[in-house]
Amino acid sequence: MAAVKNSRHAEETPADAVSHVSVIKSKEDRIIDACKRKDIDELRDIAIASGGFLSDHLRSRAWPILLGSDADTTPDDESWRHLPRHRDEDQVKLDVDRSFVYYPNDNTQAQLEEKKSELSDLITQVLREQPYLCYFQGYHDICQVLLLALPPSLRGIAMSRLSVLRIRDFMLPTLAPAIAQLHLIPDLLGAVDAELWHHLSRNEPFFALADTLTMFAHNVQRYSDIARLFDALIAREQVFCLYVFTRIVLRRRAELLSHEEPDMLHFALSKLPPNLDLDAVIPEAARLFETHPPESLRAWRYISAASVLKTTRDVGALTRQSLRDGQVFFEKQVREMWWDEHRQKVTKVAWANRTLLLTILVGVSAIYLRKTSTWAGLVTWISRLGGG
Template identity: 30%
Template sequence: MKRSRSVGASSPLNGIGKQDGDSRRKRKVAEISQALNVTPVDVAALRRMAISEGGLLTDEIRCKVWPRLLNVPTDTLPEKPGMPDKQREDLQEELIDIILRVLGRNTQLHYYQGYHDIVVTFLLVLDERLATALVEKLSTHHLRDFMDPTMDNTKHILNYLMPIIERINPEVHDFMQQAEVGTIFALSWLITWFGHVLSDFRHVVRLYDFFLACHPLMPIYFAAVIVLYREDEVLDCECDMASVHHLLSQIPQDLPYETLISRAGDLFVQFPPSELAREAAQQYSQQTAASTFKDFDLVSEQQRPDSVLRRRLREKQALEGAAAGAMVATAQPTVARRFVRLAVMGLTVALGAAALTLVNTALEWVPKLDLHLFP
């Protein structure tokens, strides 16, 4: 089923005229600047800007805001330790250096396949020193459970997916349970923050804006709204593990990202992790062995560091070289119908109520950032 391609996620022009969009963009840039220039920095306002439509707009702004969202001071970053003062031959060396530094300074962390996708994203947005600092903070907090010696905590986080789906669409939940598809199709989504499966760099950094501004479990809520958005495709699929797994693991590239981001925020407010924890724990014994799926093993040519870097670099270069101008989305009627069940909640991040809850929730854990869910 083909859908009209929506406006790029980093564009604030979705569904509005260019002049109005330019005005909103300028206003948002001014609000971000104001939040950065007050003392102390208004982190809550920056989180609202990162969550709201269009996210942080540009990589230049992200360089200033991402460190604030992670509470990383930028004025005391150390010089490159023990690195020769010479021109790098290519970004691949920087990528490997960042990973080695982070793992070398944090011996409790274990590399996992897919980690490169996250590191590359930060490296392409930030300079090497700043990227190293942010990746280290991210690795010891948001990504901490993925970097254990075993996949137990990662699988537990995946177990939040089905309870979310069940609350919104029991029919889809029951269909997936009957097909015994499990949740492994969403593994690469979760552990790379969708960087491995999205081909447009704009969409990747837009999601990073959102995830950095929210609770660390927000990616699993976003995974849930993707499945819910595709409810017609799921229910039209053959009800067997192979068919449903194949369908869901092939993520569409033309998703309405701003709508899905808003819905994910709504779901988090409506069904916080504390409410889902018991059901998530019960899901553990029902999971199909992860080793039975080929896509569980991300060790492939696409996951080699040089391949990941080249892919992301090509995407960014293509984006920078593309003609300027906004595409006007032409939504099909079926899109609205897919979200009828979600709309009845009456929540919208864009209007601010849910956004405020998300920001407050994020600020509760940001000062300590002790996010290792299960010791």
């Protein structure tokens, strides 16, 4: 035991400590330089590498650039308080009351209450300024992370741009577009591990909803982990969240294959492992993205062109999008959803009344077409089809 202790002590030499400090300082300088130059590509690379942006001080410089909000601050603007109430504010209050469960864990009760008040203000500001957005349970988990990482003057515009331009699909009138995104996960699993995909295919991918909906903020219990994960998620395309989830699933291969019951499998998939090695998972997800880009996945063709998955495909272009652009995309998706719902209703009614419709078709057609033996045979076939 003494030998082991001495060996460990020998590994932690002053030279090693100095070298570690030097590496950190070098990366800090690299982040600051990339922020000064607003080099999106460099920031993307840094966010994937070990440690991400290292600290909240550096995140407060990098995140606004990646979100395109660095040119705007709202230090003393309280005008949102005089805007009409958003229809979802009662639900916001319920969620805020149960916020900050896992972190920060070094605050007094009075400090936590102050943070809850700030969180309520942040969410309310975003919703009143963008009243077309629909609040969803779990949105407060995302807002918590930005509130803790960013100073007050940067939070409002950063959260607005994140909401309208990055997670807009989750703030539509229904979660149908969010659920459509989940079908990219089975496609990814099938491309990488056919056995695991077949094993999981007994379950619809709804098990990924809580994590993808909240950018993992609902289930990750350490602030250092979720802040580091947000580095990558904010720096990359919105679809990257699905790649991270898939890599976590692939890392749990043996555990998941051991579950035979669909209910147990769904429960296991709905919970993240307690100790995520994010510095390994994130680069693995980036490599998975390179080898199997979203355009190669079957479900990609069913994703709306107005979805955040496609409008954020170029992070550089995202930084140039305006909140008004996001609202236009939102309205386009709402119209698509309405037409799709209308089409499904019409199809359902038509199928339920197919016998009557076919009878009318046959009757009208008979007026204009001569009743040859060929036509009579066709009529008989159509009649049988309608009766089936």
